Amino acid sequence: MAEVRNKQVLLNDYVRGFPKESDMAITSSTLKLKLPEGSKGVVLKNLYLSCDPYMRGRMTNHERESYVDSFKPGSPITGYGVCKVLESGDPNLKEGDLVWGMTGWEEYTVLNTTQGLFKIQHTTDIPLSYYTGILGMPGMTAYVGLYELCSPKKGEYVYVSAASGAVGQLVGQFAKLLGCYVxxxxxxxxxxxxxKNKFGFDEAFNYKEEADWDAALKRYFPQGIDIYFENVGGKMLDAVLLNLRxxxxxxxxxxxxxYNLEHPEGVHNLTQLISKRANIVGFVVGEYYHLYQTFLDLVVPGIKEGKIVYVEDVAEGLDSAPRALVGLFSGRNVGKQVVLVSHD
Structure with a gap:
């Protein structure tokens, strides 16, 4: 029964305001790489971990119901990752298989169930890390929000905020493939x-250099906006509401x-939803994973043909994980933020 040192990233305590690297701790424990007798779970070696904005909500002790559970202080944080199976009690997974899904921020993770893990039919012409992003949860998020909920039509005007991030870069490319102005x-x-130069957006602007977002949107969308993929909220949403078609x-x-505000900003222009007969829908991607194969059939050929490109920001080693996660909230990352845990 192999016993290993297992480096882990723990949450020290619940977070208020902007998270800091010191809110997390790097520690090591020992772990037996063996499933209990009769377990239908799995022993995983974590290869890549995904840094995602929703994880900020899990660092808070929720006083009201949320769609994700809070992390437990003193325990490893969890998130999406790409992993190698070391032992399995699930007949559908065997030693050496690759999977993506929810795992621990640590070198090795033992799960008592394989529910929520997706087996990767990996080919060497697509980077394995893509299953934390374009072929994982962020990719599905872009697909569901645009295709399933917004039903874009050729020639429509599409605006994407946080557009260079894990989700936004894909939304823009999907919309361009459908013949939209983005x-x-x-x-x-x-x-x-x-x-503009890599992802093929028609136009793009630096929101930090615009004193008046309403005026900026009127400049780029003189005809108005048909579809807004909302990643930002607050004052940006307020400006978009004034520019809807x-x-x-x-x-x-x-x-x-x-996410880091003690008192979230109010939105003042909601009457525009009535006058423009507009539709706003919130969604959680976990409710759409039954469409995963449909999504892969669309995206994998696009990647292989070079019609869809993806940019990653890879942090090396588990020690770099706290800084990588915190960096999301100041926009430090360029593209999808990934943590490389092991090259194996």
């Missing part, structure tokens, strides 16, 4: 250049500008 916003010149659709994926 504008994205991001927080640095480097990211704006990526949107009749029968506009908003897919509310996230509102990262609000």
């Amino acid at each position: 504008v994205g916003s991001a927080g640095t010149k480097e990211k704006v250049d990526l949107l 009749v029968h506009a659709r908003i897919a509310a994926c996230g509102m990262i500008s609000q």
